[in-house]
Amino acid sequence: MVNHLTFSLGNDTYQITQNQSTSDSWLKCPSGSIANVAFCVPCSIGHYLSNEECLPCQVGTYQLLTGQTFCFVCPTGTTTEGISSVSIDDCNKSIATDDTGTVFTILGLAISIVVLFTIIMFMVVLIIICRRKCFKTQLNVTNNSAETVSLERVQSSLS
Known part of the structure; x- marks a missing residue:
């Protein structure tokens, strides 16, 4: 050309x-x-x-x-x-800005923390309730002599 x-x-x-x-x-x-x-x-x-x-x-x-x-x-x-x-x-x-994305990220993180905390607290309450109700603690008192008393802890499961 x-x-x-x-x-x-x-x-x-x-x-x-x-x-x-x-x-x-x-x-x-x-x-x-x-x-x-x-x-x-x-x-x-x-x-x-x-x-x-x-x-x-x-x-x-x-x-x-x-x-x-x-x-x-x-x-x-x-x-x-x-x-x-x-x-x-x-x-x-x-267009959506990075600031909006950051706000949603922080909000999502905050919600996740609250949900996780709620689950942990629920599990702690269940453990406390279970320890009180799932096992019955009995004390057997035996008097061996006039001055000696022995205590025996007996755990039995509730049905």
Whole structure:
């Protein structure tokens, strides 16, 4: 493919044809621009320069200026409908923010702790009730002599 550049100067028309054996590597373009034939062309709005090519700003970002090397990020809680957005006004789609997620995480953790505490307290109460009612403690008193009394603890299960 042969690239041509045609322009007029006064009454004369000039045509420049790119030599196929040369490349654009000799052309040093400013930041945010790419070499195109024999000219530096800035990346258009909605795009940014990365690795010597103009790429579209991704969802959630925008670029309102030409010749840039980055895209602006939409404000918290908003995003764009698609790629190549050109204005902060394109950040019109609402999204859940990390703050909301953090609130739900903390709330879930608090509820989990309350439920766990309730289960533990329920088990403690069951153990106390079971110790009092499940085993009947009897004391057998035996009088061996006038001064000696022995106590014997007998546990039996209730039926």
